[in-house]
Amino acid sequence: MFFKRNGGLLLEQQLSSNKGNVEKIKLFKSKELERSTHNFKINRILGHGGQGTVYKGMLADGRLVAIKKSKIVDEGKLSEFINEVVILSQINHRNVVKILGCCLETEVPLLVYEFIPNGTLAEYIQGKVEEFPLTWAMRLRIATEIAGALSYLHGAASFPIFHRDIKSTNILLDEKYRAKVADFGTSRSVSIDQTHVTTLVNGTFGYLDPEYFHSNRFTDKSDVYSFGVVLVELLTGQKPVCAVTRSEEDEYRSLATHFIISMQEDRLFDYVEARILKEGSKTGIKVFANLAERCLNFNGRNRPNERGHYRVGGHSKVRNNL
The missing domain is CATH 1.10.510.10 (Transferase(Phosphotransferase) domain 1)
Structure with a gap:
């Protein structure tokens, strides 16, 4: 239910239409991201943006990641969320932040990026x-x-x-x-x-x-x-x-x-x-x-x-x- 509401079908459609140009996008499990952030504890917050809150997480393999958690489920904002996934999946440049994947099976969608340690x-x-x-x-x-x-x-x-x-x-x-x-x-x-x-x-x-x-x-x-x-x-x-x-x-x-x-x-x-x-x-x-x-x-x-x-x-x- 959450996968469909969070734009999962739209994302699949967008990624398949750009199949030759995109990097592999991983669909993370919600439990994995919850564990990585200690259930999105306040002390894991890296910052707040217009689209949501960014948390620092550590995956099971030891990789540090930044996880953007959308503020609310807003149908009008879903296209922006899906757009960011599709755009970043087409980019491979050392001076552009790299997207690792997303999670759509939670109440609000989550984006997972490489962790950039030194702020803005x-x-x-x-x-x-x-x-x-x-x-x-x-x-x-x-x-x-x-x-x-x-x-x-x-x-x-x-x-x-x-x-x-x-x-x-x-x-x-x-x-x-x-x-x-x-x-x-x-x-x-x-x-x-x-x-x-x-x-x-x-x-x-x-x-x-x-x-x-x-x-x-x-x-x-x-x-x-x-x-x-x-x-x-x-x-x-x-x-x-x-x-x-x-x-x-x-x-x-x-x-x-x-x-x-x-x-x-x-x-x-x-x-x-x-x-x-x-x-x-x-x-x-x-x-x-x-x-x-x-x-x-x-x-x-x-x-x-x-x-x-x-x-x-x-x-x-x-x-x-x-």
């Missing part, structure tokens, strides 16, 4: 992990890894995939602090010749492509815009929505808007994080900032794509795969 990129950017600050060199590498993952999704996967929710809280860091793009619940796979999807506007304020907001047309360049916001976060250490003090009141403005104005007014170095100013060269920081500015161009056509090559840091060659 946002936690490090915002200084919540004080014992391990991100160096400028690490930020450059992480930016390159995210770009590589997006290039793969847009141009090298079996079918192009638009992520549709790129943000620093959806970038996880593994044991070597390598980036892993996560959360594909709202992602879309498209045909090779398809340039956009038309949808109701969906996304996170501060990362939302203004062109998509006005047209309802989401393209690969919409992901590039969101990536540009992450670049600015890495550069400034600020949140995607920031407070700007004017007179006696605080005005809330997107970090992207604030950054573009600072570039236009030639005040970039007033907003770059102090650590970055110490560790990076002004030339390298400027090149990085120029790339971020291009990603944030209001006109999607003028944003960089996978054919772009850039020098970052003044000495390190980085192929920005966007």
Whole structure:
């Protein structure tokens, strides 16, 4: 009963129609996942997301996993759940979180992923992990890894995939602090010749492509815009929505808007994080900032794509795969 209600038949249909392009998805037993999390104890919670709660678990073979437990049984959200399973089953990239399987025989569906131990990129950017600050060199590498993952999704996967929710809280860091793009619940796979999807506007304020907001047309360049916001976060250490003090009141403005104005007014170095100013060269920081500015161009056509090559840091060659 639960298997059918949780979209098991839809999942089987989707996976069979993509048979040649998918990795083997394991259907876990509920008892196995309950044992792995000690019946989903509070102390096993890794975090909360829009779709549910993520728990840390250990399988019988000793593997650590992350288990996403949906909040409620919502018929409208089942398609997002099934979509994430199907999308991730088509992806094989070292900078994209790997799905191991799912469980549909419980009251709410469960997704099982590889365990990524070091939290989200946002936690490090915002200084919540004080014992391990991100160096400028690490930020450059992480930016390159995210770009590589997006290039793969847009141009090298079996079918192009638009992520549709790129943000620093959806970038996880593994044991070597390598980036892993996560959360594909709202992602879309498209045909090779398809340039956009038309949808109701969906996304996170501060990362939302203004062109998509006005047209309802989401393209690969919409992901590039969101990536540009992450670049600015890495550069400034600020949140995607920031407070700007004017007179006696605080005005809330997107970090992207604030950054573009600072570039236009030639005040970039007033907003770059102090650590970055110490560790990076002004030339390298400027090149990085120029790339971020291009990603944030209001006109999607003028944003960089996978054919772009850039020098970052003044000495390190980085192929920005966007």
